[in-house]
Amino acid sequence: MIETPPLVDQHCHGVLRTELGLAGFEAQLIRSAGPPAAGTTFFDTQTGFAVRRWCPPLLGLEPHCPPAHYLARRRELGAAESGRRLLRGSGVGVFLVDTGDVGAPGHDGHPGHPGHHGDGGDVCGPGELALAGRARAHEVVRLEMLAEQAADTSGTVAAFLANLAGAVHHAAAHAVAFSFGAAMADGTGYAQALLRAAEPPGPGEVRGAADRWIAGRARGGAVHDPVLLRHLLWSAVSSGLPIQLHTGTAPPEALTGFVRATAGLGAYVVLLGGYPHHRHAARLAAAYPHVHADLGPVLARTGARAGAVLAELLELAPFGKLLYSSGARRLPELHATGALVFREALGRVLGGWVTDGAWSWRDAHRVAGMIAAGNARRVYRLDERD
C-alpha cells in the first residue's frame, strides 16, 4: 500500500448547513441542465456510485446501500453530525475554500448564495469547515466576486476601480489564492475571453468597460464584460498570489497565450478541471515552470475510472506540478468521496507501477506525498501560514 500524508484539498467550497431530502441531495450530485433520463436518477452515474461506495460506511452503513437508506441515516444523524463524520473521514488536513459559490448545479452562470465568511447563508465558510473537519482551512477568493462587491459599494467608476484595486490588494494579504472563471467556464464566450487574455487591457479600455458595466448593472449583477474580466485576471497576476484558473470546456489552445504571457511574472497558475483535455493541462504544466495542474473534481466524477484518469495526468505532468483537490461543494459527501477515491486511485496506480518494476517503492512514496499535500503546501506557502 502507498501511504499518503493528510491531504490538502486545494479547491473546494463550503457545505450546506441545512438538512436535505432525497431530491434535494440528488440535485447537488451532478451538474445538468435538466432531469435525469426517465427511470433513472442522478445516482446512476459514476459520481452516484462512488458516493454510495464510500460514504455509507462513514455513517455506519454498508457500501452501496440504497440511496433512500443513506438519506434516512443522514437525517437521523443530522446535517451537522453527518458533515463532521464525512469530513473527518476524508483524511483531509487542509481545505482551501473558494468562498464564491457560484450556485447550485444546474444554475451555471447565475450567482448563488455566496455564504462567505460565515455570513449566515446556508453554505458554511472556511472556519466552520475547518472545525467540522478537524482540519485547517484557508480562503480562496473568487476574483469576479471582488468586482461585484466593489460595484455594489462604489458610486463612481473611479471609486469602483480604486475599491477593486484595494480589494485585490487586501485579498492578496489574507487569502491563499484567487480563483477565476467558475461561472463562465462552460459558456461559449469563455474561450474567446481567454484567447484575448494574453495581455492586460489598457487603462482607458478598463475605464470605458467599467463605465458601461456599472451604468447598466443592477445590484448583485455578475461581471461578464471581457475587458473587465481580463483586468481582473491581470490584477491578480500583479498581486503575485497563485491563480486557480477554471478551464471549463475551453479548448486547451485558448490557454496557451495567457500561460506564455504570465511566465516569469512570479504568480503561479493552477489549471482547474480541463477533462477531457486534462492531458493538455499536464503538458502545459511540463512546459511552463509556473503552471500546475489540478486533479480536481474529475476523480469523484469518474469514480471507478479515477485511476485511469489520474494515470493519464501522470503521463506528462512533472510530479512536482500535480495537486489534489475535490472541487466539492455543498455536500460533505463530495469532499469525502473525492478524497477517498483519490487515495484509492493513487495507491492503485503507483502501486501497480512498483509491482511492475517501473517505479521504485521509495519514489512512489515520495511522489504520492507530493501530489497529496507537498506540492500544494509549497504553492500556497502553507508552512508559513499554519
Add this chain to the structure above:
Amino acid sequence: MIETPPLVDQHCHGVLRTELGLAGFEAQLIRSAGPPAAGTTFFDTQTGFAVRRWCPPLLGLEPHCPPAHYLARRRELGAAESGRRLLRGSGVGVFLVDTGDVGAPGHDGHPGHPGHHGDGGDVCGPGELALAGRARAHEVVRLEMLAEQAADTSGTVAAFLANLAGAVHHAAAHAVAFSFGAAMADGTGYAQALLRAAEPPGPGEVRGAADRWIAGRARGGAVHDPVLLRHLLWSAVSSGLPIQLHTGTAPPEALTGFVRATAGLGAYVVLLGGYPHHRHAARLAAAYPHVHADLGPVLARTGARAGAVLAELLELAPFGKLLYSSGARRLPELHATGALVFREALGRVLGGWVTDGAWSWRDAHRVAGMIAAGNARRVYRLDERD
C-alpha cells in the same frame, strides 16, 4: 459474468445479398481512401482481428483461422445461410436499420446503392434482416434521402418543399428515428454546417436554397447545401422523433450550439460516433437531458481495445444515456462482431469494477441491461411498437 438481455442494435444497415470473394469482403471491412500498406491487408487491423476472433466459430471454424479459410467456408454455406448464422449468433433482439446506405467503404460522400425497403438492390431491408436474424427490426430514415427523393419527384420548389414536409411527417409516423450527416460527417464543411445549426433557417432562405439546388441538380444528386441541411435537421426536430446525429470528425464544440438550441423541444438527440472525441459526447449526454451517446462502431473498430473505449465513455455518461449499436453495414460479420465485442467488453469492464468493490453486483447488472437494451427501448418507444 455480467449477463445482458437480447441487445437492441440501435444503428445498423442491411446486409449484402450477394456472395463475396476475399477481395470484395476485405473492401467492406474498413473505410479507407485507398489500398492497405504493401504486404498487408485490411484484415491487419483491430476490426480484421476481431472479425477473425468472433465469426469463424459461428460458421464452425476455429477462431483466428486464415481469412481465406473463412471465406471458403462462407461461400460453402452461401451468403444467406452464413448471414443467418452470424445474425442469430449475435444475440441481438432488435435491429434499428438505417435504410439510407451511403455507399461502400472508400466512397464517402458518394451515394451508394440505397437498397431500402427491399427494392431489389443488393442490400437487404429491415424486414429481411429481421427474418434472417430471427429478431425484430425497425426503420431509421436518413433525412438527406427524403430530400433527394422529394427533389426527384417534384416539378417545382413549392412542390419540393411540400413533398419534403410530407415525407418527414410520414416517416415520423412509421420510423423509429431519423439519421443525419452520414455522407458528410468526415467532410470539412460538416463542422461548419453544424456550427450554424443552432437555429433553423428562415422560410425565404429555405426557398432560395431549394431553388438553387433543384435548378442545378441532376437526378439522384446529393444534398450538400448548408441551408437545406439545416432545414432538414430542424424539420426532424419539429417532428419529435429521435435524431441520430453522425458526429464524424467534427470537433465537439461544433455540436454545442445545436444541442443547446434543441434542449427542451421534445426530440431526443443521439450522438453517433465521435471517437476520438467520445468523452465529449459523454459529457454532452451528462449536461443535457435530451442528449444520448452511442457506443457505436468504435467497439468493433477497436477490437481488443473495445473495453478501454467503453470504459472512457462510462466516465461521464449517465448510465441511462448510453446506447449500444454496431454501426454495421453490408457484412453480417460486422453486426455479429459488434455485438460480441460489446458483450465481452461490457462484462469485462463492469465485472472488473465489481471485483474491485467499486460497484455492487446488482448495480452492474442493472446498468448492463440499460446499455444493452433498456435505454434504447425507452428512447425509441420500442415497447409500444413490438
Add this chain to the structure above:
Amino acid sequence: MIETPPLVDQHCHGVLRTELGLAGFEAQLIRSAGPPAAGTTFFDTQTGFAVRRWCPPLLGLEPHCPPAHYLARRRELGAAESGRRLLRGSGVGVFLVDTGDVGAPGHDGHPGHPGHHGDGGDVCGPGELALAGRARAHEVVRLEMLAEQAADTSGTVAAFLANLAGAVHHAAAHAVAFSFGAAMADGTGYAQALLRAAEPPGPGEVRGAADRWIAGRARGGAVHDPVLLRHLLWSAVSSGLPIQLHTGTAPPEALTGFVRATAGLGAYVVLLGGYPHHRHAARLAAAYPHVHADLGPVLARTGARAGAVLAELLELAPFGKLLYSSGARRLPELHATGALVFREALGRVLGGWVTDGAWSWRDAHRVAGMIAAGNARRVYRLDERD
C-alpha cells in the same frame, strides 16, 4: 513473451560527444521553458523515472539508483564508452538520424548546434552513431536546414531558389527521408501554416517571399516565412522521398488539408508526435494510404504509461502503418530508454491480448515485427540500401 527483430529507430538525433555533469544531463531530459518545481528535478518525471529504470543496468548499476550515482558511473566510463553500452543495449539495428538538431531542450525555435555530418560540433552524425551502436544509420534531412544553408551560400534570390532545388534533389538521392517542422511545431503559427499547406504556393509568391526573407536575414537566420515553408514542404513532396512531419501541438484538423492534397502523389507522410492527439494521427493513417503514424518520443516521455499510449495508437492505426522511433537527441540514454520502454510496452500490450484470446500468438508476433522494424524497412526502402 513477444519477441521483436532488431529495431529500426525511424527518427532520432546524434548524441553529445562531451562529458556531462548532473545539471547538464538533467537539462537534456525534458523540454521546459524554465526550471523544475522547487524541491524537485527534471528526474521527477516519467522520463526521469524511465531513464533510472532502464539505463543503470546497462552501465552495471541497480535500476532506480540515485541520479548522482548514475552520473558518477557515467563519468567513470566516459561519454564514449557509456554511449556505446547504451546504444548497443538498446537492441536497435538501424538508426534514421535527423541531422538538423534544432537545439537543446528549453530553446525551442532557436537553432542549436547543427553538428551534422560529423562537422566537429559536439553532436555526432549518423556514421559515428552507427559505429558506437554497432548498427546501421541513414540520414534524415531537415528541410528548413536546406533553406538556411542555401540562403547562406547564395547571392541572389534566383541563385537561392536554384541552390535550394539542387539541395532538395541531392538530399533525395542520399537521404532516407525529409523532416519538417521541428523548430516550429509548438509555435502558435505552425497550425496556421499547416492549414494553408493544402496547396503549393505559386512561383511568383515564392520569389517574393524569398526576396523578403533574404533581404532581412542575418547569416544563419531561421526560416519562418509561411510561403517559404509551404514551398519547402511541397518541394519535398515532389521529390518522392518520405516526409516526417512534426505535428507538435497543432490541432489534428490542421493536418487534414495537407494529407488530402498529397494522397496519391507518391510520397509517404509519417506523422511525428501528436500526443495527446495521437488517436487522430492513427485515424489519418487508417483513412489515407500514404499516411503513417509514429510511436515516437511519447513512449519514453510517458514511461510507465507507454503501454497505455501504445494501446491507444493500436486502436485505429492499421498494423502496417505504425513505426517505432525514439525521437531521442543528445543523450544516448534517451535512445536506449525509448527502445527498451517500447519493447516492454509492446510485449505487455500484445501479450495481454493473446492471453485474453483476442489475438492469436502468430498474429501478435507478426504485428510486433511490423511495428518494430518491418514497416520502417518498407517505407524507407532499407532493404535496397543495406
